[in-house]
Amino acid sequence: MSTDHEILTTATHPDFRAWLARIKHIGGCQHPIHLIGHTLTLEAGTGRLLAALTSETQPHKRLTIACGNRRISRCEPCARLHQGDTYHLVASGLAGGKNVPETVRTHPRVFATFTAPSFGAVHRHTTGQPCRPRKKGSLCPHGRPVGCTEQHTDDDPIIGFPLCADCYLYRTAVLFNAHTRDLWQRLNRNLYEDLASTYGISRSLMRRSLRVSYAKVAEWQRRGTIHFHAVIRFDGPDGPVDPPPAWASTGLLITTVRSATRRVSFTVPGTGVVLRFGSQLDIRPVTPGRTGDDLTERAVASYIAKYVSKPEVTGVTVDRPIRDRATIAILPVTEHTRTMIRTCWNLGGLPEHKPANLRRWAHQLGYRGHTATKSRRYSTTYTALRAARADYRRARNGEPPHDTDTITEKSWRYGHTGHTVGQAMFAEGIADDLRTAREVGGDAS
Known part of the structure; x- marks a missing residue:
C-alpha cells in the first residue's frame, strides 16, 4: 500500500477528526499506547454514576495515551515534555516557584561537575596542539604509539577512542558506570561528615541543623563513561522553605564539596576494585541574576534539562536493552562502545557481579541509575x-x-502500541507544529 493511499485512508476514516484532536491532546506522541476499558466516577455516599470514560466512545474504540518515553530517540514529543518538566523542577529549586518560596534564591548553591577518572589514554579534541604529545617512537606494551600528533576537530569520530584498546581498562570503566550511584551516596554522606567535623559536632546533630539538597543529571562522555552535573544547595533542616544557618556560606559549600569528593571511594564487592571520581572537579556558584552570566539560574536549569532528553551520545549508547550476545555484533555503535557493551555482558555472567545486573544495563554501558x-x-x-x-x-x-x-x-487493558503509516505522518505534522510554536514562544520571551 502506497504512502499516499495510507494518508488518504487515515484522513477519510469517520473518526479522523476526533482521532486528530486526541493526538494533538497527547502532543503528537510517536508511539502512543492504545487501551481498552473504562474509568467510572461514582458518588461516594450513594454510588451514583457521575461520569464515565470508556474506550467505546473514543476514536477507533481505543483510548490513546502518550507513551511517556523520556528518550528523544524513541519519542521526541514525550521526551521534550519531560525535558520541560525537568527545567521547571531545577529552576524552582534555584529561583522559587511551584510551591517553593523565592527566598530559596538567597541560599548558598553551586553548580558542580563530577568527572570519571582515566581508564586509559583516549583521543581528544584540542585546539592548536596535538591530541596526545609524546616522545616520538614511544610505544605501549602492545606495540602501539602512546601519543597522537593529530589535531582532532570536535566532530572527529575518533574522539573518545583509546589509543590502545588492549591497554584500556574496560572492566574498571564498566564497573565505574555501574556503581556511580554508590559513589554519589558516599559523597552525600561525606558532605555531612565533613561539615560535622569542621564544627566539632555529630553527624546527626548536623543533619538537624542543616540540609544538603541537590538535583543532578548524568551525561555520557564520548569515551563512554558517566559524568554528573549537579546543583547542590544548603538549606535549613526543613528544606527550601527554611533558611540555612548563618555560618553556612557559599564558600563553605564549595570547600566541603571539594573535600568530600576527594574522600569518596567504593570497593566493588568480591573484586577488590576501588572506584573514585575523577580528579577534575568543577564547582562554581550559581548567581541570582537573570542575564549576562553563564551560571544564572535559568542557564543552569536549561543545561541540566538538556541532558535529560538527550542521554544518548550518537554511537555511544543505544536506547533499548540488549536481549542476547549475538545482537551486540550488529549494534549501530562504535567499536569502543561495542567492547564496553560486550564487557558488561561478560561481567554480568559472573556471580560476583550479579547484584549489578550488568546485562540488563549493557545498553547504557553499565549505568543503572536514572x-x-x-x-x-x-x-x-x-x-x-x-x-x-x-x-x-x-x-x-x-x-x-x-x-x-x-x-x-478503573479497568483498562493493553490493546496495542504505535501508529499506522498514515497516522504516523499526521502525528509527525502535529509534533512539528507544536515544536515550531515552542520555538516561536521561546524567541518571543
Whole structure:
C-alpha cells in the first residue's frame, strides 16, 4: 500500500477528526499506547454514576495515551515534555516557584561537575596542539604509539577512542558506570561528615541543623563513561522553605564539596576494585541574576534539562536493552562502545557481579541509575508537575476538578502500541507544529 493511499485512508476514516484532536491532546506522541476499558466516577455516599470514560466512545474504540518515553530517540514529543518538566523542577529549586518560596534564591548553591577518572589514554579534541604529545617512537606494551600528533576537530569520530584498546581498562570503566550511584551516596554522606567535623559536632546533630539538597543529571562522555552535573544547595533542616544557618556560606559549600569528593571511594564487592571520581572537579556558584552570566539560574536549569532528553551520545549508547550476545555484533555503535557493551555482558555472567545486573544495563554501558535524580526536598516533583498540567487541561476543557467525595473505578487493558503509516505522518505534522510554536514562544520571551 502506497504512502499516499495510507494518508488518504487515515484522513477519510469517520473518526479522523476526533482521532486528530486526541493526538494533538497527547502532543503528537510517536508511539502512543492504545487501551481498552473504562474509568467510572461514582458518588461516594450513594454510588451514583457521575461520569464515565470508556474506550467505546473514543476514536477507533481505543483510548490513546502518550507513551511517556523520556528518550528523544524513541519519542521526541514525550521526551521534550519531560525535558520541560525537568527545567521547571531545577529552576524552582534555584529561583522559587511551584510551591517553593523565592527566598530559596538567597541560599548558598553551586553548580558542580563530577568527572570519571582515566581508564586509559583516549583521543581528544584540542585546539592548536596535538591530541596526545609524546616522545616520538614511544610505544605501549602492545606495540602501539602512546601519543597522537593529530589535531582532532570536535566532530572527529575518533574522539573518545583509546589509543590502545588492549591497554584500556574496560572492566574498571564498566564497573565505574555501574556503581556511580554508590559513589554519589558516599559523597552525600561525606558532605555531612565533613561539615560535622569542621564544627566539632555529630553527624546527626548536623543533619538537624542543616540540609544538603541537590538535583543532578548524568551525561555520557564520548569515551563512554558517566559524568554528573549537579546543583547542590544548603538549606535549613526543613528544606527550601527554611533558611540555612548563618555560618553556612557559599564558600563553605564549595570547600566541603571539594573535600568530600576527594574522600569518596567504593570497593566493588568480591573484586577488590576501588572506584573514585575523577580528579577534575568543577564547582562554581550559581548567581541570582537573570542575564549576562553563564551560571544564572535559568542557564543552569536549561543545561541540566538538556541532558535529560538527550542521554544518548550518537554511537555511544543505544536506547533499548540488549536481549542476547549475538545482537551486540550488529549494534549501530562504535567499536569502543561495542567492547564496553560486550564487557558488561561478560561481567554480568559472573556471580560476583550479579547484584549489578550488568546485562540488563549493557545498553547504557553499565549505568543503572536514572538520568536525572534529586534529593527529596530539593523542590517540586515530577508527579506534582504532571498533576498540575492535568488540572490545567481539565480547567481549559471545562471539566470539573476532582472531588474528594467521589470514588474512581478503573479497568483498562493493553490493546496495542504505535501508529499506522498514515497516522504516523499526521502525528509527525502535529509534533512539528507544536515544536515550531515552542520555538516561536521561546524567541518571543
